[in-house]
Amino acid sequence: MHIPEYGRHFQKMVDYALSIEDREERNRVSQAIISHMGNMQPHLRDVPDFQHKLWDQLFIMSDFKLDVESPYPIPSKEVLQQRPDALEYPQNFPKYRFYGNNIKRMIDEAVQWDKGDKRSGLEYAIANHMKKCYLNWNKDMVDDKTIFNHLFELSNGEIDLASNGESLTDSGQFLKQRPVRSNRPPSNKKGQRTVRSKKRY
Numbered sequence: 001m002h003i004p005e006y007g008r009h010f011q012k013m014v015d016y017a018l019s020i021e022d023r024e025e026r027n028r029v030s031q032a033i034i035s036h037m038g039n040m041q042p043h044l045r046d047v048p049d050f051q052h053k054l055w056d057q058l059f060i061m062s063d064f065k066l067d068v069e070s071p072y073p074i075p076s077k078e079v080l081q082q083r084p085d086a087l088e089y090p091q092n093f094p095k096y097r098f099y100g101n102n103i104k105r106m107i108d109e110a111v112q113w114d115k116g117d118k119r120s121g122l123e124y125a126i127a128n129h130m131k132k133c134y135l136n137w138n139k140d141m142v143d144d145k146t147i148f149n150h151l152f153e154l155s156n157g158e159i160d161l162a163s164n165g166e167s168l169t170d171s172g173q174f175l176k177q178r179p180v181r182s183n184r185p186p187s188n189k190k191g192q193r194t195v196r197s198k199k200r201y
Contacts, residue, residue, distance in 0.1 A: 005036065006060045014061045017079070030068045034058060056080070096150055098137035099130055104154060111158040122160050124166065127151055131168050144168045 001009070013033050020026040032054040044050040052072045059066055064077045106126050119179050131147045148162040 003057055006040070006057075006061070010037065015059065017068075018062055018066055025149060026066075027068050030058065030066065033187065074137070096154065099133050099150075099154075103130060103133065107151070107159065108154050111155055121149075123161060126159075126167075127161055127166070128169050131171070135171060141171045 010033070011037075017026055017029045020029060023047075034051075034054050037057065038051075040043070041050070043046060049066060055070050055072050056075050059070075060080065064075075103126065106129075108120075110119060110122045110126060112121065125148055130151060131142060131144070134142050134147065144167055145162060147168060148160070148166075151159050151161060
């Protein structure tokens with residue numbers, strides 16, 4: 001079966017329509033098949049786009065051999081089986097994917113600001129966020145110099161915090177903020193651990 005969702009009985013009806021020699025009778029049977037196909041989803045059977053879809057499915061089930069008068073252009077087998085083009089990954093700077101697209105957008109916005117305390121604060125906040133993203137990806141310590149070099153590269157040389165002698169938030173502070181998972185049983189309000197009783201059979 002070409003479309004198993006309709007079942008074997010629908011496929012037999014399409015095969016019967018193919019065997020009819022009289023074109024007028026073949027058109028009448030095809031219309032009846034389309035009507036039955038629409039009855040399977042009655043809330044959509046009167047929608048024009050859905051009707052177009054039903055006719056396309058009818059031709060697919062007939063292996064594009066059904067010669068009838070269709071209210072829509074008859075699709076070709078080659079067009080329907082043609083694979084769509086692969087979508088490009090929406091990454092502005094794929095070299096450092098662990099930072100994400102929003103970091104690159106923030107950097108592009110920061111370089112447009114006039115130099116001053118406001119821009120310096122934003123650059124420092126971006127660098128700190130980059131460090132946090134790096135630690136989430138690498139799960140280890142990272143040197144501030146590495147973050148400064150990445151920021152310098154991502155900003156096309158517009159932001160150079162290394163030359164200012166800046167130092168970012170200590171890596172340990174970011175690591176402390178991670179939620180710690182424990183295998184201990186939950187405790188009650190008094191601080192005492194609750195022991196779950198096992199079912200006895």
